[in-house]
Amino acid sequence: MRLPSTAVLFVVCTLHFSLAHEKREICRNVPGSVGYPKAAAWSKLNATIGGRLVQVVPTAKYCASLPGAACTDAQWTSALFRSTIPGSMVDNNWEQGYDLTPPSLCLRNATTCDQGNVPIFSVEAQSAADIQAAVKFASRNNLRLVVKSSGHDVLGRSTAPSSLLIRTTGLQNISMTDTFLVGKQNMGPAVTVGSGVRTQTLYQETKKNGKIVVAPTAATVCPAGGYVQGAGHSALSPLFGLAADNVLQFNIVVASGELLQVNSISHPDLFYALRGGGAGSWGVIVSATFRTFPAFDEAFSVVEIAASSNAAMGALATVHARHIFDLDSVRAGQYFYVFAATSNTTALTLQLFTHIANRTAAQAAELLAPFRNAALALPNVSLVAEEYVVQNVNDALFTADDAAGKDMVVGSRLIPASVLRERPETVGKVYEQLLDAGALEVASFVIAGGQVTANADISSAVHPAWRTAKTHLLTGNFWTDQTPLSEIDMLRKNFQTTQLPIMEQLSGNNGAAYSNEADVNEPHFQTTFFGPNYAKLTGIKAKYDPDDLFIVGAGVGSERWDEWGLCTV
Ligand SMILES: Cc1cc2nc3c(=O)[nH]c(=O)nc-3n(C[C@H](O)[C@H](O)[C@H](O)COP(=O)(O)OP(=O)(O)OC[C@H]3O[C@@H](n4cnc5c(N)ncnc54)[C@H](O)[C@@H]3O)c2cc1C
Ligand SMILES: *[C@@H]1O[C@H](CO)[C@@H](O)[C@H](O)[C@H]1NC(C)=O
Ligand SMILES: *[C@@H]1O[C@H](CO)[C@@H](O)[C@H](O)[C@H]1NC(C)=O
Ligand SMILES: *[C@@H]1O[C@H](CO)[C@@H](O)[C@H](O)[C@H]1NC(C)=O
Ligand SMILES: *[C@@H]1O[C@H](CO)[C@@H](O)[C@H](O)[C@H]1NC(C)=O
Ligand SMILES: *[C@@H]1O[C@H](CO)[C@@H](O)[C@H](O)[C@H]1NC(C)=O
Ligand SMILES: *[C@@H]1O[C@H](CO)[C@@H](O)[C@H](O)[C@H]1NC(C)=O
Numbered sequence: 001m002r003l004p005s006t007a008v009l010f011v012v013c014t015l016h017f018s019l020a021h022e023k024r025e026i027c028r029n030v031p032g033s034v035g036y037p038k039a040a041a042w043s044k045l046n047a048t049i050g051g052r053l054v055q056v057v058p059t060a061k062y063c064a065s066l067p068g069a070a071c072t073d074a075q076w077t078s079a080l081f082r083s084t085i086p087g088s089m090v091d092n093n094w095e096q097g098y099d100l101t102p103p104s105l106c107l108r109n110a111t112t113c114d115q116g117n118v119p120i121f122s123v124e125a126q127s128a129a130d131i132q133a134a135v136k137f138a139s140r141n142n143l144r145l146v147v148k149s150s151g152h153d154v155l156g157r158s159t160a161p162s163s164l165l166i167r168t169t170g171l172q173n174i175s176m177t178d179t180f181l182v183g184k185q186n187m188g189p190a191v192t193v194g195s196g197v198r199t200q201t202l203y204q205e206t207k208k209n210g211k212i213v214v215a216p217t218a219a220t221v222c223p224a225g226g227y228v229q230g231a232g233h234s235a236l237s238p239l240f241g242l243a244a245d246n247v248l249q250f251n252i253v254v255a256s257g258e259l260l261q262v263n264s265i266s267h268p269d270l271f272y273a274l275r276g277g278g279a280g281s282w283g284v285i286v287s288a289t290f291r292t293f294p295a296f297d298e299a300f301s302v303v304e305i306a307a308s309s310n311a312a313m314g315a316l317a318t319v320h321a322r323h324i325f326d327l328d329s330v331r332a333g334q335y336f337y338v339f340a341a342t343s344n345t346t347a348l349t350l351q352l353f354t355h356i357a358n359r360t361a362a363q364a365a366e367l368l369a370p371f372r373n374a375a376l377a378l379p380n381v382s383l384v385a386e387e388y389v390v391q392n393v394n395d396a397l398f399t400a401d402d403a404a405g406k407d408m409v410v411g412s413r414l415i416p417a418s419v420l421r422e423r424p425e426t427v428g429k430v431y432e433q434l435l436d437a438g439a440l441e442v443a444s445f446v447i448a449g450g451q452v453t454a455n456a457d458i459s460s461a462v463h464p465a466w467r468t469a470k471t472h473l474l475t476g477n478f479w480t481d482q483t484p485l486s487e488i489d490m491l492r493k494n495f496q497t498t499q500l501p502i503m504e505q506l507s508g509n510n511g512a513a514y515s516n517e518a519d520v521n522e523p524h525f526q527t528t529f530f531g532p533n534y535a536k537l538t539g540i541k542a543k544y545d546p547d548d549l550f551i552v553g554a555g556v557g558s559e560r561w562d563e564w565g566l567c568t569v
Pocket of ligand 6: 342343344
């Protein structure tokens with residue numbers, strides 16, 4: 001779909017306004033619109049929020065302003081570095097306006113730079129009051145509003161053209177308690193985290209206190225940002241459930257500008273929606289409180305196996321599927337990553353990461369042996385590396401930084417346990433076909449089952465398919481700044497046109513997907529991401545956000561808006 005640039009949108013939208021009584025189409029105010037705030041109004045907002053209003057530029061433009069007029073490769077590829085730049089997304093493609101006419105791009109080291117999909121101003125929030133002022137300003141002035149904590153979103157939902165950004169990266173409070181009260185009920189030990197707190201900071205804090213929490217296997221994702229709203233899986237999910245199953249309370253600024261405390265007894269409908277109803281659709285989270293568990297040591301294992309052909313890798317994936325229930329007794333979490341051969345390597349690589357609580361290295365090796373031995377008995381595969389280390393569970397779940405600066409999109413499906421039990425050989429077939437079709441990375445995360453299944457009776461917006469799933473299967477499509485736009489366009493559609501039909505041999509034609517790690521262009525996102533919960537979510541949206549201030553791609557209510565959330569359709 002090709003749509004007009006901001007300037008053209010203005011003309012089109014003005015027309016729409018004049019026809020409002022017939023078509024009821026509305027547009028957000030963008031620079032050039034009659035209703036767009038004047039400089040004085042922005043200054044007044046800036047004064048209200050202590051001078052924390054900043055002009056936003058794309059990452060490449062920011063880099064051009066540095067000494068030497070460029071970012072180093074180390075900076076460009078660092079999620080931590082990017083988190084210091086208000087306009088930065090972790091994946092560079094989301095900053096690009098590929099679909100604007102003409103395309104509005106800001107590529108690394110380019111001599112010219114357009115604003116692309118990057119907001120115009122950002123409120124660098126330090127408090128709930130900053131957020132409230134920004135939300136009221138956006139609402140009063142009919143602005144396109146976006147919210148960002150880490151910028152990790154692989155659906156690009158934390159950026160939009162001509163928008164006002166509220167960035168919650170500055171909300172870094174963490175506090176721990178042994179007795180968290182909801183009403184008069186003691187919910188036990190819990191941690192309250194600001195929505196800008198990164199995974200690595202959270203795990204360092206829980207480790208200090210002898211605790212662990214269900215949070216991402218990552219360094220810089222924000223657990224109290226988009227992660228928990230989408231459901232939030234973890235290596236610990238088979239043991240403890242999803243993040244959304246373990247969140248006890250939110251403090252959130254909703255579209256009216258009110259700061260609400262949301263839990264099972266206060267605004268329970270919004271509490272339902274915030275647990276699985278999709279990131280960015282409900283308000284601006286100030287903080288979230290998660291249940292904690294006593295920390296323990298875990299055996300962390302890395303097994304790397306090379307395969308000489310797509311067929312051999314497919315056979316390896318079948319063996320993995322046959323043994324996928326071996327680790328149920330210990331409720332392990334596991335990540336099975338397959339990388340295609342690159343121009344430099346003749347073999348494909350499997351990297352298997354396994355987390356097993358309270359086990360020694362020898363016990364972990366014994367638990368993995370049936371898979372490992374069957375895998376290595378296959379023709380045309382060979383062991384590359386194997387390691388088992390015991391460490392504090394907190395240390396096993398994060399690294400110093402996350403990789404950034406790529407151009408990529410993903411697509412995914414949740415795969416039911418019953419399918420893996422009955423047809424493990426279909427898994428191998430799917431891997432082989434995806435690789436034959438040019439997939440560069442195919443991953444299966446074994447982060448469901450166990451407590452995720454046992455939590456089926458929790459009333460929340462988590463897609464019920466999570467409760468019967470065993471794996472989350474995903475592929476990535478990648479490009480570079482040098483890739484021609486026509487090819488980029490094809491790669492952005494590749495999941496729907498090529499990869500999904502292959503995956504559907506496992507998921508079925510009406511399968512579900514995890515809304516946080518998926519294709520933003522899912523045509524039936526309402527059912528794919530939210531299943532039977534969509535109607536209820538629509539009602540909750542109408543109650544807390546009647547004017548659609550919080551619209552994200554493939555989010556609740558987004559069917560009423562264009563790709564950018566700028567005009568209704
Ligand atoms: C390296 C990496 C590792 C990952 N690991 C995991 C994992 O282990 N498990 C897992 O489940 N997922 C994982 N994810 C996916 C992750 O859950 C999503 O990318 C998620 O959207 C990140 O949320 P964020 O707030 O950090 O990102 P952002 O890009 O800042 O925001 C994502 C979405 O949340 C909204 N949002 C952000 N902050 C707020 C706020 N304060 N209030 C309201 N809405 C907000 C945004 O508007 C946007 O819609 C990973 C992603 C990456 C890139
Ligand atoms: C907001 O105010 C601060 C402090 O006065 C100033 O440095 C900053 O440039 C202002 N922001 C904008 C967008 O004008
Ligand atoms: C951009 O410039 C930097 C510094 O000159 C250089 O290190 C880097 O390789 C360049 N990258 C690209 C993609 O041009
Ligand atoms: C962070 O903690 C401080 C000290 O307890 C408190 O004053 C402040 O309001 C908190 N900020 C947020 C955004 O919750
Ligand atoms: C293994 O490799 C040989 C030689 O390349 C090939 O003939 C055979 O088909 C391969 N087997 C599998 C299962 O990939
Ligand atoms: C391939 O090898 C070349 C030369 O050693 C190196 O510069 C390049 O980064 C490698 N590419 C990949 C994808 O590993
Ligand atoms: C780990 O072992 C300790 C001590 O036996 C126990 O209290 C704890 O519940 C165990 N944790 C897990 C996740 O199995």
